[in-house]
Amino acid sequence: MWHSFANLHLDDYLKMLALFGASLVFIVGLWQYRKAQQWKRAEFLAREMKDFFAAPRVQKALLLIDWGCREISLLEDIADQDRVKVDRQMQTMGLRPHTLVNRTGSDPETFSVDEGVSHEGFTHAQAAIRDCYDAFLDGLERLASYAKAGLIDVSSLRPYIGYWIDDISSPTENADDAAWCAALLTYVSFYRFDDVLWLFDAFGKSIRPASATYISFLKLMADQTLASQLAETVNCDYHSLSKQAA
DSSP states (O other), X not given: OHHHHHHHHHHHHHHHHHHHHHHHHHHHHHHHHHHHHHHHHHHHHHHHHHHHHHSHXXXXXXXXXXXXXXXXXXXXXXXXXXXXXXXXXXXXXXXXXXXXXXXXXXXXXXXXXXXXXXXXXXXXXXXXXXXXXXXXXXXXXXXXXXXXXXXXXXXXXXXXXXXXXXXXXXXXXXXHHHHHHHHHHHHHHHTTOHHHHHHHHHXXXXXXXXXXXXXXXXHHOXXXXXXXXXXXXXXXXXXXXXXXXX
């Protein structure tokens, strides 16, 4: 009877040992799988960011964001105007919703006219600015969709685009910078770059029309008529919200 008990105890011990070994193999395998998945995600993100930053229009958009005034190769189809001096005022005018330029509600044609002069249409330079920002925002939309689908983590995007997120949404005391920021944030909301809004939210930087960030830019603009017009295009009750923020 003793031998029977001893054998039974040994069998149980061996089974436990086998179970422990199998569990250990499973845990190691799971760890290796997760590491491989993390590596694949990192490779995927690196390829996406390489393509994003390699796009010529995105590169121009980053220059436009980073510099208050810069001479860049903006126009792609006009040989005799290879480089254009772009300042914040030109960007602000270029990023207005088209309904503020053409009251019929349709996208206006571009015209070869002097910057800063009122015309029923965007200038070639302003249209090029819009194209650059469209490329930049389309890229952010794609990255946001990957994050929402779980293909990448928002935290993994910070080393790549955190600087630009902060640059667009950070407070400023400069009226020209504030007007540009207000126009850009209006552009994002008006043209329904909804995943861009989500991405900024994920970074803790809300730029939605009712946000304190958006209102602060509008309040600092020298041209308060334009500030009100921008707010109106995205259904923002600017004057009420600005009073609340005061």
